[in-house]
Amino acid sequence: MGVERKRNHPNGVDPDISFNEKGLGNDGPECRCPPVIKNRGLKHGFYAGENKVLNCTRTCGSNLHYYTLQVKPGPNEGQIYKTGMTINGETYEFEGFSMITHAPLPECMTRRPICKYSLEYEFQLVEERFPIECFDPEDCNHLFDYIFHEIFEMFDFNLHPKHLPPGIVSCPIIHIMPRFVAMKNGVAHLWSTKTLLAYFLINGDKDLFNPQEIIDHCEIPDDAFSRVSNKMKRSILLNTLKKPSALRADWFERDSERREVYIVHNSIRSQNYSTPILVKIAQLEKRLNRMKKDKKFAGKNKEYDVVKRELDQLKDEHRNARYLSIRKSVAGYIDTGFKPDIIAHIAMVIIASHHIRYNFSLSVFEEIIEYQFNDRKVIELALIHSSFRSHYGTPPDHIKNIISNCGYRRKYGSEEKREKKKGIVSLFNIMGGETEGGEPILHNERLEYLGDAVVELINRNLADLAKNCRIDEMLQYAHGADLINEAEWKHALANAFEAVVAAVYLDGGLGACDRLFSKAMYGSAPNLKKMWDHINEHELKREDPLGDRELSNITPALASFHKLENILNIKFNNIRLLAKAFTRRNVPHNDLTKGHNQRLEWLGDSVLQLVVSDYLFRRYPLHHEGHMSLLRTSLVSNQTQSVVCDDLGFLEFVVKPPHKTPELKMKDKADLVEAFIGALYVDRGIEHCRSSIRIVFCPRLKHFINSEQWNDAKSHLQQWCLAIRDAQNPNPAMPDYRILSIEGPTNNRIFKVGVYFRGKRLASAAESNVHKAELKAAEIALASLESTSVSRMKEKNIGNKDHHRRHRLISDE
DSSP, X not given: OXXXXXXXXXXXXXXXXXXXXXXXXXXXXXXXXXXXXXTSSGGGTOOTTOOSOOOOTXXXXXXXXXXXXXXXXXXXXXXXXXXXXXETTEEEEEEEEEEEESSOOOTTOOSSOSSOOSBSOEEEEEEXXXXXXXXXXXXXXXXXXXXXXXXXXXXXXXXXOSSSOTTOOOOOSEEEEEEEEEEETTEEEEOOHHHHHHHHHHHTTOOSSOXXXXXXXXXXXXXXXXXXXXXXXXXXXXXXXXXXXXXXXXXXXXETTTTEEEEEEEEEOOTTSOOTHHHHHHHHHHHHHHHHHSGGGOSOOHHHHXXXXXXXXXXXXXXXXXXXXXXXXXXXOEEOSOOTHHHHHXXXXXXXXXXXXHHHHHHHHHHHHTOOOSOHHHHHHHTBOTTOOSOTTSOHHHHHHHHHHHSOGGGBSOOOOOOOOOHHHHHHHHHTTOOTTOOOOOSTHHHHHHHHHHOOOOHHHHHHHHHHTTHHHHOBOOSSSTTOXXXXXXXXXXXXXXXXXXXXXXXXXXXXXXXXXXHXXXXXXXXXXXXXXXXOOOHHHHHOTTOOGGXXXXXXXXXXXXXXXHHHTOOOSSHHHHHHHTBOTTSXXXXXXXXXXXXXXXXXXXXXXXXXXXXXHHHOTTOOHHHHHHHHHHHHSHHHHHHHHHHTTGXXXXXXXXXXXXXXXXXXXXXXXXXXXXXXXXXXXXXXXHHHHHHHTGGGHHHHHHHTTTSOHHHHHHHHHHHTXXXXXXXXXXXXXXXXXXXXXXTSOEEEEEEEETTEEEEEEEESSHHHHHHHHHHHHHHHHHHHHHHHHHHHHHHHHHHHHHHHHHHHO
C-alpha cells in the first residue's frame, strides 16, 4: 500500500522515484511497534542521560567542544564536480561538517560504530580549536533544518533530547555546522554560519533559469548551450513543491519548439518498486527447483534448459528495467549550490551523531554498573540484538533514497552478490576450518554464549538484573514484531545481560563480573550486597589459610597425592582439597576431607564450561553460537572427561570406602575430573585451571573436528531430514522431539521421548533425562532410516537386474 500511495502522489516527480516521508520507509511505516513501547528505547530516539535542558544561546558558545568530521576516502576524490560556493569573488570549498557538543567526547569512545550503512566510507572525529567567531547556535540550527530537512528530507533525523516533557525547549544534543573553507596565504578561512545562512537566503528565491533565460538558452547554438549546462551538471536542484524536493541534474536538454529546458536525471528504481517481471521470475525459479529435485529431470534435459534460458532472459530484462531516466522542466527549481559529494557527509553525520549520543549513554551505563570499560567495542557488541539493522535515528530507506536521487551512485555500496550458503553447508565448512569468506557476527550472540558460561542462572532472573542495570534503555534492536511480546522481550534482556557480563569478563576479568553481578542483584539491598562481596573461603582453606602441605608428612593418605602432583606438575597449597576431590559420596564423613567431592564437582563443571567457552570464543572469531556449542559439547562431554580421567591415571588415587565398590562408570570418571578442576580453582584460581584445561582438553579439539564427533545423533538426524525435505510438503522439515511420558519417583525419573518427522513417529526411547532420551531416540531413528535405505537400494538393484534379464531374453527371441 505504501508503494502505491507514493507512486500516485500528486506532487511526485515520477512514479518510479521514491522519496522520504517522516516515519515512513519505501513500503510503509518504519516503526510498527505498539504505542505502549514507543516511548522507550534507542530505536525510538530515547538515549540514556538525555534528560537535561541544554541552552548554549545564553552562553554564546562557551563550554562547547568543536570536532571536525573527517570522511575517508574523500567523497569528491577523483570527481570533477565538487561542492563550492563563491562570494565576493572568493570560492569556499565544502569540506564536510563540524560537530559541536556540550561535553567532551569520552576518551574511551570507539572511532566508529560496529554496524554502519553499507557505504564505502569511514569517519574520524578530530578535536580542533573552537572558531567562536564563526559559530552562532541559532544560525547553526536554521542551517541544519534547511539542509537536512528541507533539501534532503531527512525528517526523522532529530538531535533534540526526547526525555524532556512536552513544551520544554532545549538546544540539540549536537550542533551540526557546514564547513566551507578557503585557503588564503596558507591560512584556512572558515565561512561563518551567519554568512552561509545569508547566502542561502539570498539565493533561495532565485529560479535556476528565469523565463527570459529559458528563451535565450533555446536560441543559442548547441556548443554554447553545452557550455552553460556543463556548469550546472551534477548540481543538486531544489523544488520544495515536489517529492522528492531535491534531485541531481545529470544533464540538461532543451526543446526549441516548445521553448523549454529540461533536467535529465538518471537513476535506479527502488527494489520496493517491483516490476511485474519479478512475479514471473519467482514462478520460474520455483519450477526449476522442483525440476532439480525430480529424478526424471536429473542430468541434461531439454525442458530444464528451456526454462533456465527463459529465466536468465527475464532476469536481464528486470535488470535493465531498473535503470531509469527522466526529464523534467526546470521551472520551479533552484540551485542549492551542493554537488553529490555532500551525500556521503550527510550519511556519516547521521552515523556519527548516533555514535556520539550512544557513547554518552554508555558513560551513564558505566556509572550505573560502576565499571569503566577499557575497550568499548566489546560492550557495544554486547548491546546489539540479533534483530538490529543499521538505523541510527533515520530509516535506512531514507539514506538509500538520497543516494539514488542526489549522490554519486557508483561510490556507494557494492554490486557484488554474495553466494548464499545453506546453514548445514556453512556449518560443515566452518567446522572443517574453512574461514575464507567468513564474516564477523555483528550482534551479541557470541557474547551471550560466553556470558552464559560466566553466569549460570535462570533467564527470568537475568531479565530482572538487566532492568536493574538499565540495559533495556541501551539495547539496540529493530523495529517490528521481534520483541513486542513480553516473554520475548524478557528473553532478549536476559541474553543481553549475559552478553554484558561476557563483555565485562573479556575487558576486566572474573573479578569485575563478580562486582557487576553484585551491583545488579543487590544494588538496592546494601546488607545483602555486603554479604555477597565478602563470601567466606572454602572451609579447608579457612582452617589452614597458609596451606596444609605439612599434614602430608604425617598423613599417608595425603602423601599418596604427591605422585599425582608430580604427574600433573601442579602443587596444591591445600592438599586436603586435592584429597577431597577424589573422595566420592560412598566414603564416610571424616575430619581430613570434611565430606565428599559433590560440591567441588558442581563447581568444576562450571569452571570447565567457562574455560572451554572462553577458548572457543577467542580461537574461532567467526563461529556462531551454535557452532561453538557443538564443539564445547564434544570437549566437555562425559565421554571426553572419562578418557581424560584414564589418560591422567586418576583411578589410582580415588579414596576408597571400607567396603567393596563396583568399577567406576563413565559418568563417575567424568565427575572425578570435574571435582579435580573445582579443587584446583578453589586452591590456585582461574588461571591455573585455564592452563591445565587448555593443555589437557583443547588439543583434542582437532580430532573431534576431523572425525566429526561434534556431530551427534540429533545433528545427524537433522541433516538427514533436511536432505530429504520436500518444498511442496507443508509439514516442517526438521525432527520434532516430544516427551511421551514421565515415570518413576522424583529422585529416579524415567523420561520417554519420541522423535517425529512430518507428523510421523520415527522412534522412541527412555532415559534418566530428556537430553539422553532425545539422543537415544535419534540414534534408533537413524539406524532405522539407514536400514530402510539399504533395503530400498537392494530392491532397486534386484529390479534393475530382472529388467535387464527380461530385456536380453526378448532380444534373443
